[in-house]
Amino acid sequence: MTRTGASTQTDGSAYRPEFILVEREVESLPMSVRIRERLPEVPFLPVDRVDSWLSEVGNSRDPLRAGKKILYLTRHQGQVLKTCQGMCAHVSCCLYHVVDFACNCPLDCSYCLLQNYLNHPLIRVYVNTEEMLQELEGRLQRLGSTVLRVGTGELTDSLALDRYTLLSGELVPLFARYPTAALELKTKTAEIDSLGRLEHRGRTVISWSLNTPRMIAGEEWGASRLEERLLAARRCSDWGYPVGFHFDPLVWYAGWESEYRETVQQMFDIVGPGRIAWISLGAFRGPAGLLDTVRERFPDSTLPLGELLPGVDGKLRYFRPLRVEMFRKMVGWIRAVRPAQTVYLCMESPRVWEQVFGFRATTADVGRLLDAAVLP
Amino acid sequence: MQWITVSSRDLDWSDRRFCLSLNLPRPEVLFGEEDVPFPAILRPGLRPGSWTMVFGHSHWSHPENHSREWISALCLMPEEADERKCLYLAYGFRRRFGPLALMEKAFLVRRLCETGGYRPEELAGTWLKALELPPGPTTVEKMMRLASWPEPLVPIAEQAEINPAVLLQLAELPCSDAEAIVPFLQRHRWSHSRQKEVVRICLDLAKIQGTCLADIVADCRQVESALPGETAGPERAEAVRIHLLRLRYPRRREAEEQYEACRRKLRLPPEIRLAEPPDFDGEKYRIQFSFRSRRELDRAVESLARLARQEELDNLFRLV
Ligand code: SF4
Numbered sequence: 001m002t003r004t005g006a007s008t009q010t011d012g013s014a015y016r017p018e019f020i021l022v023e024r025e026v027e028s029l030p031m032s033v034r035i036r037e038r039l040p041e042v043p044f045l046p047v048d049r050v051d052s053w054l055s056e057v058g059n060s061r062d063p064l065r066a067g068k069k070i071l072y073l074t075r076h077q078g079q080v081l082k083t084c085q086g087m088c089a090h091v092s093c094c095l096y097h098v099v100d101f102a103c104n105c106p107l108d109c110s111y112c113l114l115q116n117y118l119n120h121p122l123i124r125v126y127v128n129t130e131e132m133l134q135e136l137e138g139r140l141q142r143l144g145s146t147v148l149r150v151g152t153g154e155l156t157d158s159l160a161l162d163r164y165t166l167l168s169g170e171l172v173p174l175f176a177r178y179p180t181a182a183l184e185l186k187t188k189t190a191e192i193d194s195l196g197r198l199e200h201r202g203r204t205v206i207s208w209s210l211n212t213p214r215m216i217a218g219e220e221w222g223a224s225r226l227e228e229r230l231l232a233a234r235r236c237s238d239w240g241y242p243v244g245f246h247f248d249p250l251v252w253y254a255g256w257e258s259e260y261r262e263t264v265q266q267m268f269d270i271v272g273p274g275r276i277a278w279i280s281l282g283a284f285r286g287p288a289g290l291l292d293t294v295r296e297r298f299p300d301s302t303l304p305l306g307e308l309l310p311g312v313d314g315k316l317r318y319f320r321p322l323r324v325e326m327f328r329k330m331v332g333w334i335r336a337v338r339p340a341q342t343v344y345l346c347m348e349s350p351r352v353w354e355q356v357f358g359f360r361a362t363t364a365d366v367g368r369l370l371d372a373a374v375l376p
Numbered sequence: 377m378q379w380i381t382v383s384s385r386d387l388d389w390s391d392r393r394f395c396l397s398l399n400l401p402r403p404e405v406l407f408g409e410e411d412v413p414f415p416a417i418l419r420p421g422l423r424p425g426s427w428t429m430v431f432g433h434s435h436w437s438h439p440e441n442h443s444r445e446w447i448s449a450l451c452l453m454p455e456e457a458d459e460r461k462c463l464y465l466a467y468g469f470r471r472r473f474g475p476l477a478l479m480e481k482a483f484l485v486r487r488l489c490e491t492g493g494y495r496p497e498e499l500a501g502t503w504l505k506a507l508e509l510p511p512g513p514t515t516v517e518k519m520m521r522l523a524s525w526p527e528p529l530v531p532i533a534e535q536a537e538i539n540p541a542v543l544l545q546l547a548e549l550p551c552s553d554a555e556a557i558v559p560f561l562q563r564h565r566w567s568h569s570r571q572k573e574v575v576r577i578c579l580d581l582a583k584i585q586g587t588c589l590a591d592i593v594a595d596c597r598q599v600e601s602a603l604p605g606e607t608a609g610p611e612r613a614e615a616v617r618i619h620l621l622r623l624r625y626p627r628r629r630e631a632e633e634q635y636e637a638c639r640r641k642l643r644l645p646p647e648i649r650l651a652e653p654p655d656f657d658g659e660k661y662r663i664q665f666s667f668r669s670r671r672e673l674d675r676a677v678e679s680l681a682r683l684a685r686q687e688e689l690d691n692l693f694r695l696v
Contacts, residue, residue, distance in 0.1 A: 059500050061513050296514075305584050307625050309655040319627045320657055351659045351696075 014191070015106035015160055015222065020044045021053060021122070022073040031127035031165065032073050038164045050122065057121055062297060067121025068106055071161075076100070076126035080135045084154060090313045091347045094280075095367035098154040099136060101126055101167055105156040107188060108221040110298040111249055114155065116289050125161065133170060140178045147371045150175075153186030160189050168194050176201040182374045184244065188223035190232035196239055205277050205374055206236040207244030210267060212259035215251055219301060226263065230270040237275040242374060248282030248346055250326050252306050252318055257329060264333045273338040277373045281330050282346030284308075285317040312349075320352065327356040342373040478522070478540040479533060481507045482547075485516060486523035496520070510544075518547035526551065529558055536562035539571045546575070549589070553582075556590040564613035577620045584624075596620065631656050631695055638695075641688045645679045647672070652696070659696045 020039065022032050024046045036044050047053075050072060060066040084096040103124040104114060126132065140148070152158045152171070162168050168185060175183040176199050183204040195206065208229045211219070216226055224232070233243045245267060250260065284303055291304045308316040317323060327345060334341050345353060350360035361369075484507070488494045494503075496516040504511045509519070522543065525533070529551075533543065538561055546554050557578060561571055578592045585591075599619045600612055607615070622629040635652055644650055651662045663680070667673040683689070 055501070059497070059512065063512070305580055307627050309625065309628060309657065311655070311657045317657075319625065319631075319655070321631070322627060349659075 014163060017042055017071040017106075017123070018069040019053075020071045020073065021047045021050055022127075023075065024048060026073060026075050026127050029127045029130075031125075031129045034166065035071070035073065035125070035127070035164050038166075050120075053122070054120055064115055064121050064297065065108060068104065068108060068123055070122045072122040072124050073127045074124055075128045076132055080132045081139050081150065084151070090311070090349055092345075092350055092353060092361045092363050092366050093347065094344060094370050095149070095363060097148060097150045099132070099150055099152055100155045101129065101132065101152055101165070102156040102161060106160045107157055107223050109188075109223070110219040110221070110294050110301045111284060111286065111290070111303055113286060113290065115293045115297070116287060123156075123161075125165065129165075129167065129170070133174065137174060140174070140181050143178060143180050145180060147367075147375060148181045149184065149370060149374065150181065151184040151186055153184070157187050157189060158185040159187040159191040162191050162194055166194055169198060172198040172200045172204045175203040178203065180375065186244075186246065188220060188229065190224045190228040192232045192236055195236060195241070200239075200241055202240065202242055202376075205242045205244045206233070207246060207278075208233055209246045209248055210263060211247070211249075211251070212256070212263050214253075214255075214259060219251070219298070219303065226266065227270070230267060233271045237271055242275055242277035243271065244278045244280075245276065246280045246282065246346070247330060248280060249284035249303075250281060250330065251284050251303060252322055252326065253302050256326070260326075260330060261333050264330065264337075268337045273341065276338070276341060278342045278344065278370055279334060280344050280346045281327050282348075283318050283323045283326055285311075285315050285347065287314070288316055291316065323348070324352060324355045327352070331356060342369060344369060477534065478538075478543045479530060481509065482519040482522035485519040489516075489520065515544070518544050522547040525554060529555060532562050533558050536565075539568035542568075542571050542575050545579075549579075553589040556588070556593045560593045560596070564616060565609065566613055566617070570613075570617065574617055574620060577624045581620070581623055592620075595623075628655065635692070635695055638688055638692045642683060642686055642692075644683065645676075647676055648679055648683075656696055661692065661696070 017039065020035065020042050022036075022044065026032055027046050053070065057063050057066045057070070080099055082098055082100075084093065084098050103126075104118055104122065105112070106123060136150075152167075159168065171183055171185075172195065175181050181203060184207055185204060186207045186209065188209050192206065210226065210229065213226050216223060233245075237243050247260070247263075250256075284306065288310065291308070294301050295304055307319045307322060309319050311317045318326070327348075331343055334343055344361075344366055345356065348356075350362065353359065353361040359365075485499060485503075488499060488503070489496060497513055499516050500513045501511055504515055509515050536558060538546070538558070542561075546557060549557075557575065561575070564574075566574055578589055581587075581592050582589050596616045596619060599616055603612060603615055635656075639650060642650075647665050647667070649664045651664065653660060665676045665680075667676055
């Protein structure tokens with residue numbers, strides 16, 4: 001491969017693309033100009049089509065990894081605010097909404113669903129941000145007393161590109177103006193520098209996906225280490241932001257108990273329980289095809305070795321008693337430090353809620369729980 | 377050197393004779409110092425300076441010969457040959473003789489690299505696509521590894537009719553593992569989807585237990601030897617598969633055993649069938665019964681009423 005050589009990013013150091021392709025039509029939009037200015041040494045190439053790049057990437061040893069080295073600045077089409085894809089009949093979900101300012105992620109987690117979901121491997125950044133923000137604000141203005149929780153981390157890491165897009169500088173003050181809206185910026189990085197000076201009024205939750213150091217080192221390529229994430233959370237908390245944590249995916253492996261317990265302890269030790277808005281728990285899960293991808297791309301990953309079975313929705317999950325055992329223990333360790341901590345399960349059935357918490361949560365229950373955790 | 381000219385007119389697919397016209401300055405250019413590597417007749421072609429290779433009826437009638445030899449023919453293409461011509465030939469071959477088996481494709485890929493002068497990355501795109509293989513350099517590597525399997529393994533793999541996706545997977549294994557699993561697949565003759573499942577489980581178990589495939593296969597042998605001698609092949613294969621599933625999913629197996637124990641204690645009459653939720657993931661059991669008279673219905677309802685009073689039911693409910 002000539003245009004996309006081996007990457008040097010192997011740990012939590014900041015992501016830096018090797019090429020920026022920009023659709024001619026959006027070349028002069030302010031966001032394109034901003035990204036170009038902030039990455040002056042990266043080749044910036046206006047293109048009409050990306051086919052030749054896609055075929056070059058496609059012929060590389062690992063097209064998904066190769067595609068992550070290219071930012072493709074393009075226009076977002078369609079509706080800006082969408083409901084989270086987790087919403088389905090079999091699980092109690094949290095009534096979350098998402099806005100995608102980018103599609104695909106600079107990090108490369110072995111378990112990432114995007115691997116089987118995206119139809120091309122470049123990192124698309126939507127640069128018609130002004131239009132998107134306008135549409136989003138229109139929705140926020142019409143909210144009235146309805147509560148809306150919105151995340152930007154469904155198809156990418158919310159902050160991994162922030163040093164180039166400075167998008168948080170626009171989103172955080174926007175949400176600060178609407179008392180019934182809450183923004184969640186979800187990340188596995190420590191890219192928080194631009195957040196310090198922003199007017200947020202507690203309307204933005206900065207949240208981190210957490211895992212044990214072993215899982216981070218083995219399964220979350222390009223992400224920050226546990227301690228870096230927790231120190232970043234501490235700083236955000238000091239700036240007055242509510243913070244959130246997502247233990248997702250919880251992975252069952254020999255020694256998981258002591259290592260997750262220690263991780264929970266470390267979270268409370270570094271961040272302190274005071275400002276944690278919510279903690280979610282999600283056991284590793286995914287469509288059957290994902291495991292084939294994990295085996296192919298990450299042959300040393302231990303994820304596919306779990307006792308994973310297809311559930312009623314067709315997704316593979318740990319055999320239910322194993323999940324329940326993990327959730328109960330995690331809840332126990334968390335509540336031992338902070339009994340009133342808001343904890344919820346991600347994409348689990350009312351039956352699992354019942355086995356873990358003693359009540360069958362409906363989607364509306366979970367929504368209310370989280371609204372209460374973040375809104376005054 | 378533009379000396380291979382192949383067009384649709386050059387290929388004669390009629391009557392089991394295969395002709396390929398090659399525009400050669402002289403026959404030796406094609407074969408060099410070597411002998412003709414397959415029983416083909418080379419004769420002057422219709423056009424000046426062209427030669428025609430004719431593969432005879434008898435030769436092509438041996439199915440195990442034709443594709444190998446065809447592969448040899450393709451591999452004699454010089455570096456300068458237009459890739460599209462090769463693809464055309466591969467396509468033509470496919471139409472005439474059916475799809476190439478994966479092992480044959482593996483030999484083709486190896487010969488293209490070793491004799492044809494192609495670099496692996498040159499084969500990773502269009503070539504693999506034409507051969508209906510997943511594109512990318514790793515496939516080329518896997519094919520090269522398959523082609524270098526030791527000779528005794530190749531016919532076994534061919535006889536076992538292994539799912540091509542599985543074979544590609546096996547290509548990544550050390551040869552000793554392939555030598556253990558290929559005869560295992562040949563012996564049990566699972567369907568393609570079962571092969572995929574069995575191989576996946578064996579590989580996972582080897583990782584989980586920190587052992588090699590030969591050990592897993594040996595363990596299955598023990599299960600087989602415990603079966604009654606008259607057990608038919610398909611039942612043997614199923615017993616082995618179930619054994620593997622139980623090793624791979626121990627907690628599920630435990631639940632299944634508890635469920636079976638409960639069911640036995642409940643002593644359901646034969647006309648009542650109890651079904652657990654699939655993989656114990658749902659939360660409801662199902663009961664089914666059939667009847668054809670009022671008397672049979674009464675009997676079933678009585679049995680159900682008795683069932684509902686049994687304490688053992690609580691153990692059943694605890695499982696979901
Ligand atoms: S951070 Fe999220 S979106 Fe990015 S690779 Fe990991 S799982 Fe995928």
